[in-house]
Amino acid sequence: MSVTPKCPACGIDATAEIGQAGACRLWRCACGLVFADRATWSDPYSARDYYDPANQPAESYPLRFTATERDRISTVRRLVRSGRLLDFGGGTGKTALAAHAAGFSAIVLEDSHKAVEYGRAHHSEIEWHEGKTIPDSIADGSLDVVTLFHVMEHLLDPRALLAQIHRKLRHGGLLVVEVPNWGSHMRCLRGLRWEFVLDHHVNHFTSSSLARLVENAGFARRATEFRRTFAINEGQPWKEPLKKLLCLLGFGDILRCSFLKTA
Numbered sequence: 001m002s003v004t005p006k007c008p009a010c011g012i013d014a015t016a017e018i019g020q021a022g023a024c025r026l027w028r029c030a031c032g033l034v035f036a037d038r039a040t041w042s043d044p045y046s047a048r049d050y051y052d053p054a055n056q057p058a059e060s061y062p063l064r065f066t067a068t069e070r071d072r073i074s075t076v077r078r079l080v081r082s083g084r085l086l087d088f089g090g091g092t093g094k095t096a097l098a099a100h101a102a103g104f105s106a107i108v109l110e111d112s113h114k115a116v117e118y119g120r121a122h123h124s125e126i127e128w129h130e131g132k133t134i135p136d137s138i139a140d141g142s143l144d145v146v147t148l149f150h151v152m153e154h155l156l157d158p159r160a161l162l163a164q165i166h167r168k169l170r171h172g173g174l175l176v177v178e179v180p181n182w183g184s185h186m187r188c189l190r191g192l193r194w195e196f197v198l199d200h201h202v203n204h205f206t207s208s209s210l211a212r213l214v215e216n217a218g219f220a221r222r223a224t225e226f227r228r229t230f231a232i233n234e235g236q237p238w239k240e241p242l243k244k245l246l247c248l249l250g251f252g253d254i255l256r257c258s259f260l261k262t263a
């Protein structure tokens with residue numbers, strides 16, 4: 001007999017089994033979080049480097065950031081206009097490059113050895129750290145902004161990371177979180193065939209379940225935005241107004257929330 005798993009956001013027993021999605025058994029908690037049963041889950045990237053050219057299309061260095069990263073930093077600048085910004089799980093560093101161009105002192109923390117190795121070699125304007133936790137060399141209270149673009153859906157223990165981020169941010173510092181939006185109409189229509197139900201996505205958030213988790217870690221929500229898709233299509237910018245309209249109608253597949261450290 002299977003054991004009811006505990007919610008990684010609030011620690012209580014899940015209330016409903018959602019179904020099998022690939023290798024994941026998904027459950028829902030009363031807090032609204034949908035999550036993969038950790039007991040039956042194994043990391044598909046445990047033995048390989050996500051940004052190794054063998055797994056991802058090769059990037060051409062030096063990198064250029066795009067409208068997608070500019071859009072991310074425009075969200076940051078609505079609440080904090082300068083200072084030290086850490087992009088946690090920052091990948092190849094494009095978001096950090098957009099932050100640097102906007103006047104921030106930008107730091108990337110990234111688990112992929114390849115991404116950090118290439119980044120260090122080509123982009124000395126960025127401070128690079130390899131790993132899964134914020135290093136001790138970044139002092140408590142020393143960061144003005146932390147960004148988590150498509151990180152929280154991957155974390156087995158999101159509360160542990162939020163506690164660490166809370167410590168490293170200054171009082172009033174900004175945390176921006178972007179995740180796939182489980183509450184989107186598109187997800188409801190497609191069920192478990194929705195494009196963001198993936199083996200390496202272990203948490204699925206709605207606007208309210210994300211806010212509850214982050215607020216419990218000592219933050220207050222200041223803004224909620226939706227985007228239709230993961231990236232802005234630079235080749236067809238005329239589609240953007242239509243995508244904004246679809247977001248207003250509830251078809252935003254991407255959820256972006258801004259929080260300030262209060263407690």
Ligand SMILES: [Zn+2]
Nearest residue numbers: 007010029031
């Ligand atoms: Zn919960």
